Amino acid sequence: MSASAYALTGFISWGLALLILMEVIRTYLVISGKVAANGFTPDNAAHSPFMQRLARAHANCIEGLPIFGGLLGVAIITGKTDITTPLAYTLLVARLVQSTIHLVSTSELAVSLRFTAFAVQMAIGAYWSLILLI
Template identity: 60%
Template structure:
């Protein structure tokens, strides 16, 4: 398996980890009688700030998957993972770091750090797009 394929799989796994965590907490809230099963909003707006951040961190992964995953998949499908393999682990590290920062805090400092991690992903995606189109 190429590094790009591994990173794509791990990106999907990270997205799944966030989803499972959210559903475990939601299930606990329902089973403990703290929330009715039909009271959940997609963004968890009626729940704790942590659950709201968790929903948003998961949504960020879902929103990024077509772009970042699509570029990795294009490289894999065209046999050009040499263009993506070296930066793929950095993309994954930036994605996980962005999610964790999102889960921890919404302070100005944390939001700035989170943006930095997103910017790293964006810069890698722009480079990959250029490299896949031009090379």
Template identity: 60%
Template sequence: MNPTLFTLTAFIAWTLFLLVLMEAMRSNLVLTRQVAPTGFTPDNAGLSPFMQRLARAHANCLEGLPIFGGLMLVALVSERTAVTDPLAYAFLAARGLQSVTHLASASATAITLRFTFFAVQMAIGAVWTWGLLAAA
């Protein structure tokens, strides 16, 4: 499996993992009668700060998947993974670190660090876009 295909698959798997974690925690809250089954909002408002950060980390992945996943998919379908392969693992690391930092804390330092990891992803996305357009 080349780096682009691995990264796309791992990005999808990470997004799914965050969803499963959130739903397992929500299920526990329902089963222990701490929250009614209808008591959830998409952003987990009213729940613990961790649950709110988890909802946001998952949403961040969903927001980025069409853009970054789309670029990787374009590279795969057009057989131009030479454009995305060199930075694929760096992208995946930045995405994972952004999510983990999001889950760990809402401090000013964590927010700055999280944005840094996101900025790395944006830069990689720009490089990929330019490279794919230039190769077209």
């Protein structure tokens, strides 16, 4: 597999890992009787700040998948991974960093660092989009 394919798989797997973590916690809350099975909203608004950040970090992954994953997919399908491979792992690491910071803190510094990680992804995506179109 190419670095682009590994990065795409990693991006998808990270979103899945966040989803599994959220569902394990939700299952525990239901089984322990702390929350009714129908007591959850997509944003976990009625639950702990961590659960809210987890829901948002997962949503960020899902929101980014069609864009960043789509560009990786186009490169893979069209045989143009020479465009995406040099920055594929950088994109994945930036996503992991963004999500991890999101889970850990909402301090001003953390939000700035999280945005920086997202800005790296946007810059890579814009670059890939331009080069793939040329």
